Structure formats: C-alpha cells, structure tokens
Amino acid sequence: MLNRISRSNKFSLIFTPFLFLTQPTLAAWYDINMTKGVTTVSNEVFDLHMLIFWVCVVIGIVVFGVMFYSMFAHSKKRNPNSATFHENTKLEIVWTIVPFLILVLMAIPASNTLMNIYKDVEGDINIQVVGYQWKWQYKYLEDDIDFFSNLKTDWDEIYNKTPKGEFYLQEVDEPVVIPVGKKVRFLITANDVIHSWWMPDFAIKQDAIPGFINTAWTVVDKPGTYRGKCTELCGKNHAFMPVVVRVVSDEDYKEWVSNKKAEAYRMSELTEKNWTVEELKTRGEGVYQKNCIACHQTNGQGIPGIFPPLTGSDVVLNNKAKNIEILMEGAQGTAMQSFANQLSEVDMAAVITYTRLAWGNADDGNGEIVVPKDIVEYKKPKA
Amino acid sequence: MSYQKYYVPESSRYPIFAAIALFLLVTGAASTINDLGKPDSNSVYILYSGFAVFAITLFFWFRTVTKEHLVGLDSAQLKKSFVFGMAWFIFSEVMFFAAFFGALFYVRNFAVPWLGGEGEKGLANILWEGFEASWPVMSTPDLGSAFSLPEKNMSWPGWGHAMEWLPLWNTVVLLSSSVTVHFAHLALKNNNKRVFNIWLGITVGLALTFVGLQVAEYYEAYAHYGLTLNSGIYGSTFFMLTGFHGFHVMMGGFMLSVMLCRSVFYNHFDPHDHFGFEAASWYWHFVDVVWVMLFLFVYIL
Amino acid sequence: MSAVIESHEQDHHHGPPKGITRWLYTTNHKDIGTLYLWLSFAMFLIGGAMALVIRAELFAPGMQIVEPEFYNQMLTLHGLIMVFGAVMPAFVGLANWQVPLQVGAPDMALPRMNNLSFWILPFAFIVLLSSLFMEGGAPNFGWTFYAPLSTTYAPPSVTFFIFSIHIMGASSIMGSINVIVTIMNMRAPGMTLMKMPLFVWSWLITAYLLIAVMPVLAGAVTMMLMDIHFGTSFFNAAGGGDPVLFQHIFWFFGHPEVYIMILPAFGITSHIIETFSRKQLFGYTSMVWAMTSIAILSFVVWAHHMFTVGMPLAAELFFMWATMLIAVPTGVKVFNWITTMFKGSISYETPMLFAIAFVVLFTIGGFSGLMLAITPADFQYHDTYFVVAHFHYVLVPGSIFAIMAGVYFWIPKWTGNMYDERLGRLHFWLSFISVNITFFPQHWVGLAGMPRRYPDYALQFADWNMVSTVGAFMFGASQILFLFIVLKTLMGGKKATAEVWESSRGLEWTLESPPPYHTFTTPPKVN
C-alpha cells in the first residue's frame, strides 16, 4: 500500500505539521487547494478564498509571533519576576475595533460576489436536475430530453477486485451536456431524500430538496469534461453518485440534442417488438444491475430491516399485477420509488421478468413474465 | 441574616430509580411505537412498568422533600434554590414551545407560500401544479390520497358563530382559572385556609373543564371536520401545539390537585412559606400564557 | 417523623459510604463529578474506536473493511457519542468538581437531581448503542440527522435514537439548572458576579445556552417521531411542510451547541494560563463580556450551516455577517490570553502545554471557521473535508485538549497526588504531533474536493488520507497513555500541597489536597 505514497509525500509524512508553508513545492498546488474553476463566478470565489486565507495567515503570524516571542523571552528562567499589569482599556478597544474593520473589508467583496451569484434569471437552456437515491436525472425543459446519469465505475473496482481506472468514482454512463458560452440554468430538486449537486469548476453547490426547487446558473467558456459529486449525505451510496458535465461547442450540442431525440424514438419502436423470455431476461439483468442492486442487492436478498428481499417475495413470486404496480407507482413513504419515468416500457418489463425468474424465483413462484405490452396497457388511462 | 446550614442529603436512592424508570419508559415507548400494528407485541408492558416505577419514585421523592421541609431541614437559601430551579425549568418549557411556534411561523410565512408559487422560492410550485397557498391549508400540495383533507378548520368562524366556537370558551375557562388560582394564593397569604381550598378547588375544576372541552374539540375535528394529524401541515401544527399545551394543562392540573390534597388532608401550607403551591401556580400561569399565544397564532391569525 | 428521613444523621460521619451504593445513591458533587468524567472517558474511547473504523476504511481508496451502510452508522454514532457522550459530560464533570469548590459552596444546589442528571446518561447511551444490534442497523443519517433521510428513509432504530436524545436532553437541562442555581444562589458571601472565577462564568453562560437550546432539540426529534409514525408532515413538502424546516430547528440548537462545547474550555484555559504565567489574567472584564457576546451571537448565526440549502439572498447575507462578527469577541479572548503571558514568568508544565496548544490550534480552527462563514466560498467548502478539518481543530485540540489540560491541572487537587510530569509531557507531545498529522491534511483534501461522509473517494485524495489515518491511530494510542497516567495518579505519587501550583489563585486551592468529602459547610469569606 505504501508505494502509493510518492517519495515527496513519504518525506511529508514525517514533517506534516511543518508543511503548511512549504507544501506548494512538494505536491501539486491543485491537489491541496481549491480549484479555480472555469467560470467568472468560480474565479471570483477562488480569489475570495485566497484573500481570506492570506488575511488569516497574516493575522496568525502576528498573533502567534507575539505569543512565541513571550513564550521564549518571558519564560520563568529568563523572566523570574512577572509584571503585574492586567488591564489596558485603550489596547482592548484597539483589538476590538481593528479585527472588526478587517472583517468589514472582507465582507464587502464577499457580499458582492454573493449578489452576483444571486442574479439568477431565466437561462438560455433550462435543465431540471433531480436527485434520486443514488443517481441524477436531467430533464432539458426546452428540448424534451430526459435521462438518468448513473455511476459507471464497476463494483469490482470499488471492492478492489480489479484495478481502479483514472476516473475512479468520477465517471458516469451519461454526462449532462451543455453548450459553451450559453447561460445554463439548473433547476435542482430531489425525488426522495436531500442530495446536493456540486460542480467545483463552476462553483455551484446547491442542495436538492424534495418538493422544492433551488436554482443555479453558469456560463462556461471552456469546453471540456468537468467532474463533481453529490455532497449531501443521502444514504448508503452517497459516495457513488457523481456529477459529470460535458461542455461542448454549439454545433456538437445541436447534434447531441438531435441524437438524443432519435434515441428516444428508437426506444419506443423497441416496445412494439415481440420479445422472447430469454431476451427479456438478459436485458432485465442489465437493468437490475443498474437500478435495483443498490437496495435489493446482488442476489435479490435485500438488507434485512431496510430493503426487503425480492427472492421469495410473495409479490414477485405470485402477484404479477401488484408487481407491476409497485414498480410503476413505488411504495409511498419508502425508499422504493416509482420507476415509471426512469425505465422505458421495455426495460420495465425486462427487469420485472428478470426478478420473477432469477435466483430460483422461477421454481418457487408461478413464473409469469411481463412483456412491454403489459406496461403500455398499465399506462393507458383507466376508464 | 445569620448563616443557616445548607441541607445536603447524604445520599438518596430515588434518582437512580427515576433513571431506571426513564430507561424503561423510553425503551418501552420506542418499541411500542415500532411495534404499532403488531398485535402480538408485548412492548407496551415495558412502557407501563416504566410509568409505574416513575410514578412511585416521584411520589416518594417528593414526599421526602416535603417531610424534610416539615422538620425544618431546609433553609431560606435552599428554598431559593427551588425557586430558581423552577423558574429555569419553566424557561426550558418556554423554549420547547418556541420550537413549535417557530415551525408554525416558518411554514406559514415561507414553506406554504413557496409551495403555492409565491415568494422567492415560488418556483417550487411547478412540482405541485394546482396547489394554492392559503392558511389554514385545506388541501395539501400533493393532492393524492395520502392525506385526509379537512373540510373545516378551527380558525375564527366570524362573529356570527362565535358562541359555538369552542376555543373561545376554552380561553374564558383558562383565563379565569389563572384568576382563581391567584385568589387562592391571596387567601393563603391571609391565612384563610378554607377560602384557599375553595379557590384552588375551583381552579382544578376549571382545568378539568378545559381538558374536557379540548377533548370535545378533538372529537369534532376527527369525527366531523376530517381534520387529523394526517391532514398536512395545518393538522400537524394544530394538533402538536394544542396537544402539547393540553398535556401541560394536565400536568399543571395534576400539580394543583396534589397541592389541594396536601392542603385539605394535611394542612401543609404556611401563609409565609408554601413554595410547593407557588411552583404549581407559576406553572399554571405559564400554561395560561402559552394558551393565549396559541389562541392568537393558531386560532385567530 | 424525622426517623424516616434517611439523611438526618449526616452530621455524624464525613467520609463517603462504602461499596457500589456510594456511586449509585451519591449526592456528593465530587463523586458525581468523578462519575461524569469516567463516563466521558469511556465514551471518548468508544467514539474514538468508531473514528478509527472510519479512518481505517479511508486509509486507501476502495471499500475494504466495512460496507457503506455500516460506515454511515459509524459516522453517525461517532459524531453523536463524541458530542453528547465525551465532550459535554466531561465539562459537566469538571463543573461538578470545580464549581462548588470555586464559589465556596457546600455542594451543588440540588444534589439529588444532580445524581439523576448523571444516571440518565449511561442508560441513554445504552439505548443509543443497542441500536447497533437492531434490525436495519443503527442510525445512519449523520449526527445532524437531516429529514427526510432520518424520517421516511430511516431504519427502525431511529425511534430508539429519538427517545435517547430526549432523555439526554432531560439530563442536560437538569444538569444546567443545577449549575445555574448553584452559581446564582450558593456563592460565598462577598463573591460578587464580577469576582467569580472565569470557569464559573463560562459555565453560567454555557448552562444558560443549554437550557435554551436542548428543549428545541427535543422539539425537533418530537416532530420527527410524529412524521415517522403518526402521519404529520412537518418535514414533508407533499403535506405543506419543508425538509429545510428541520435544518433550521436543528441548527438553532446545533450552533449554540458548538459553543456549549467550547465556552467551558475558554474558562479552563484562562485559569491555566494565568497560573503558569504567574501573572493575573489580563482583561477579566472583557473576558466576561466576550463570552456573553459569543453566547448571544450564537443564537443568530445558525443558518451558516445551511448556505447551500437555497435561502433567500437577504438571509444568506445576514447570516454571513452575523457569523463573521463572532470573530471579534473570540479574538478578544485570544489577545487577552497572549497578553496574560506577555511579561509573565512562564513555566511549561503539562496543563500549560495543553493550554498553549489549545490557544494556537483553536485559533487555527477559528480561522477556518471564518473562511467557512464567507458564503460564496462556503459554496465550495461546504460538506467537504475542509469542514471536517475545521471542526476537529476546534473540538479535538480545542475542547478535548482543554479538558485534558483541566484534568492535569486539577487532578492533584482531586486525588492529593501529583501526576507523573514526564509522562504528562510525553502524552502532550504525542497528542500534539499526531493530532496535526490527522487533521491538518484534511484541509487540503477538502479544498481539493473530497466530500465528507464518503466511505470511498477518488484517487487524487489517496495520499493525504493515508497520512491522516496514520495520524489518527497515533493519536488514539497516545490516549491510552493518558488513561495510564490517570490511573497511576489515582494509585499514588508525590503528595500535592494545598496550593498545588506555585501561583494558584482561587478558593479551591485553599483546601487541602484532596479536599475533604464535604467542603465549605460553612462558607468562606471572599473580599
């Protein structure tokens, strides 16, 4: 394990307490400081951060300087007889007022930056960001695009069975895509518990509160892939729901939008297709891995007391109608959310079929399967 | 004043029993609540045993304190400790209610308007289409079946219906009980025990009346108004505030009745030294003030 | 009639009763203080062991020793136990020992209630810790238990958690009432408020904060209980409530709570610094005013924990400015301490070493606090390890160091034996070095973007996390040495004089060491 510590850091292992000032030369600055980010706001925030940092350093040097001096010069050995003063009103007034003035000087730029951040009006592009346990949903309000963004890192990497990739825990299957130079506004909310959408490079961190909407905006001038995280404890897989934003040129963005729309169309065509049990089961396994495993676990055994097992569940074994219902509607007031908007008809049918057949459920239950048409049927308004 | 010895009991077995009682109470309460709906659960007996131990312990504890007082072990200074102690205890109760009043203030001025599309965070309304902010909240943001929507609320019904409006009567009852307990106090100071007992008796009677009316109000709410704990935030704040207040009325009423018994059966109170009674009456005034706030913020405004 | 009063014979014997009932039934402030201190130390070890689980898991990226679900339980219990089980009871224990001695009172004002305040706590922690063995596991929503993760989505053990908070609150309230009443009513004749020792002052203010905010916490958990089990919607937007309402109520308690964990430390530090500088404390009056202002301000800054929940601009600005203001009175205290040392005649016994480290490291923690108060910057810091570093700096080399300083300072008085000075200094240096190794790098990983409450993290944070874990184990091991030193002092050692220290000031030093079981049965005169 120790070989992961670079040589310079082995050195610092010993000298950490003293490293505070020399550190920049030993490790890359960005490894230990706030990111500057790529927007005007994030740069302003960074400058603010450095400003208060240096103010604190200077105050610290003065204050500790006096203290270390007297620790040295006024030790019992050097100064056997202590002075007797214990009050000085003038001095006390000075050290009340001077810090106050310093604070006022810091508060001015801070308040200005804050007011800039709050100048939040309609964006060119409005994206609704919804936090789920444990993934993000992105809805492009103008373009009718709607998808989920899941952690891509393999669980084998997380459990140290395979080597970790470069973007370990910072990669998703589908990043949000936004165009360069446009004002993008995020409408942030959540479906279950509180999450928080953090993109350090834009200096945006906004809590996603179920039932309420918070907003944040950005204009990014530099194309690239930016990585952030969920920063509000949201349950077991809080560490495993990263945020990735791809900023692309205007043309690329337009192309991406039309591709996304075409994809949605292809999806609806799939619904019409006649599916075999095997096809559904295979597809379902994939869907399960991505959407259900976090709670109901690898073998459908669940976690006692919080997430019920699907293996041997009466609903899954014998009650097809109820099974469809619980996936479409969710179970009110529990972590079991509605998957109706998250999964296509095909994926919905596939995952239900899969859970009804896997882990010996096929033998114990009635083995009925669910096909996409069932879901379409369920969705039709009931007369 | 010359120095009086401060009485420090050498040791006491009551506190540890009280602590054990609290332990039984909380484990009992928690497991009973977790087992709600499970018919074969026995947890409630732990809860009962906790109550029993607690009641017995407190009885003996207070009896001992009373006896110490009667044999003159306490000093003026010790009495002052009790006075301060009670005052700070009441302050802690004030802060407990403050939490609930604060919650009421927040939902009325911020959460509900935002959900209804008003104010700085009004964007939230796109998640709750069709919800309009109003107070009392007669329909919840989620119009689904999860909530029992009330048909009527408890607010001021207008002068035409004022006479059938229970909270008004409750206010009359409770305010007058504050007056009667004060008369009792005056009587006691004049060393008029009989009059003291009568006024205190009336106060206890008014406390019972209040609780009775409150029960009637809750019955109305559940049976005829469809207003329940499950009616969204209006029901939540309404029942929690009035419920905790009602609970405190019961506690205060209980304290006053204990004082009544002590006076009637044991003739415990001295015209110049009767802190037990005073503490109970302070508590009673405090409960009364809370009601006035409730009347204002829950019912009228 | 007096025959039934168990204690009427108190004038006949003066020593403590024998056996276990001494501790179960005691009404003696010294015994109760001792009980509090031992409970606190036990909790510190348990909470620390949980911290070590956390640190071990974070030693390297990837999940290795615990599951994320269990990590969250450790995190929650670590926070709760350290706050409610280690720091708060330790200060109450010190108050029990010292306040009556320092104000010249025979005991605490309400001795039986004092015993009850203590004995509730072990039961409360049994309830809390037993949740580890319940179906669904222990509370896993962080020590701040934000709804709805702690309501709708919580494991069943949350009900037990709620009730255990209730009785801890009851214990704190009773304990604080006792402290306030003792201070207000039992001071020796002549000891006016402005002559009170600063530790007493600090506790007067702390107790006031406690009585003001513990009931609010009780209200918050009660609302949770109702939301979970009885259908109310305080924290549920669907019914017209708001999850953020929970945070407002919690932090209205929570922010004063952090000052509850530091004000008594200020008091202890003041005594130690003046004693070992052999010079009267500089600026007594402004010390009192500073603590009072901190306490008052602490009620109007709570939302600085919530800058990212999306409050209206006016609220963000107000809470930023109010929070920054706290640096002024705190600065006054720091300057006073340093000026006390200035031109003193300083010696460096263990309590002084801890007190000096307290001043330096607490101030560093205060600086990072000030950075966090800058709202736009907090958008980047919030919920990262920068926050973790901030609060461990004010809590571990802050509160915990002050508690240890206090123990070293007063233990000769309590036991009549001097502790082993060489071991004490060793303990200090080990703790001082390792605490910085543990928590300083957390500033860096935090700034670089590592979120808190993560059981696993991206590769660029690996190095510093490893360093931090090594430091944590060193720090933990050093505390075993502390246990050893305390036990050794209890067993024997050089006898301590009444004054113990060369330049000690205050009533407690007029008593022999150890003080008799009952002290100040007739109050001393102060002039």
Ligand code: HEA
């Ligand atoms: C003992 C506990 C303690 C203490 C004393 C403090 C002290 C302070 N804290 Fe801290 N804080 C915590 C415990 C504490 N905190 C905890 C536990 C959390 C996290 C809770 C959680 O989320 O789990 C937290 C979180 C926290 C946050 C929220 C961060 C976030 O979640 O995003 C903020 C933001 O403003 C903050 C600010 C401050 C400030 C301004 C002070 C000030 O009081 C500091 C004042 C001191 C100084 C400034 C230094 C000395 C002064 C001078 C030498 C004078 C001159 C200086 C200047 C003019 C700069 N704290």
Ligand code: HEA
């Ligand atoms: C006073 C409070 C206090 C104290 C003293 C500590 C002490 C320590 N804390 Fe604490 N910590 C908190 C309060 C405190 N913490 C809070 C409030 C949180 C936030 C929780 C949340 O997010 O909800 C937190 C969170 C927290 C985290 C963040 C976890 C995360 O966000 O994912 C980390 C990680 O490093 C950590 C580490 C430590 C360490 C290493 C110590 C060390 O100082 C501990 C040292 C002590 C020991 C190691 C004990 C010694 C014992 C042994 C060596 C042997 C044990 C043997 C037996 C039991 C027989 N703490």
Ligand code: CUA
């Ligand atoms: Cu989602 Cu943390």
Ligand SMILES: [Cu+2]
């Ligand atoms: Cu705070």
